[in-house]
Amino acid sequence: MSKKKRTSKGTPATVALDQAGVPYTARPYDHNPDAESFGLEAAELLGVAPERVFKTLMAEVDGDLVIGIVPVSGSLDLKALAAAVGGKRAGMADVATAERVTGYVVGGISPLGQRRRSQTVLDDSALGYETIYVSGGRRGLDIELTPDDLVKLTDATTAPIGRPTSP
Template sequence: MAKTTRATQFLEKAGIAFTTHVYEYDPTAERIGLQAAEAIGEAPHRVLKTLMAELDGKPVCVVVPSDREVSMKKLAAAFGGKHAAMMKPAMAEKLTGYVVGGISPFGQKKTVPTAIEVAALREDQVYINGGQRGLQVRLAPADAQKALAAIAAPLVS
């Protein structure tokens, strides 16, 4: 497994300190983020999942704890929109250049507005997908927010 991906290159270019963590990805896992948390031995609220959604027909990226679900109402409100819905996996892969299970908010093919769950910013360190299945990057959530120019908002139900 390569430890250098578009995501890690993006973080290096941005001058963000991070470490990489490889784990055994389970393609049969019902909830990928929870499986990642268990595999690396970390609390699920510190392992953030990257989701792609559509807000009023435009793509957005959402980063939330793996043990929580995104509230579409809160997501729409965070961006000042009316209607939010999850993006179809094939569209998410095409837009980001990553495969489902390996989608990172960092180094996506097309930069889109991003939101991070505000509660995640209270953690010292979080894990976020590093751009391929079985690879997480560990970093300060404030650094992730800064690198992504992400808004912080309550996004989970």
């Protein structure tokens, strides 16, 4: 993996990585706005197993906003997310709130470089991979980095918060 230099086309996510001196690889792809699942589209176009591509979702746990990062091959287990942060009730945050708080559009929300930092939980399955992929801050751009670097940069905890999608 190479460290990409900050360019005028950088996103807040790549700027945050550059400022932290964290090695990563930007992985652009030709995004189709009609894709049913942006995450599965990214996995397919990048030639990566969907279990290594992670989506960033915002939930509300007992009134607090929390970021859950789970594989695109499954879904976020809201009960598990609530338990991971010591909460009782969780529901998905509405789209407008997620976009306003993160500074990104849905489908391009990165766990990195958000406008306002929220408590973050990464599904522990990420720890089984040398590198994982997360949104780079816009549709059509993923970032490959180590799970450990993602945890450090987002001050995340890890827990089993992902739920496989039924076949």
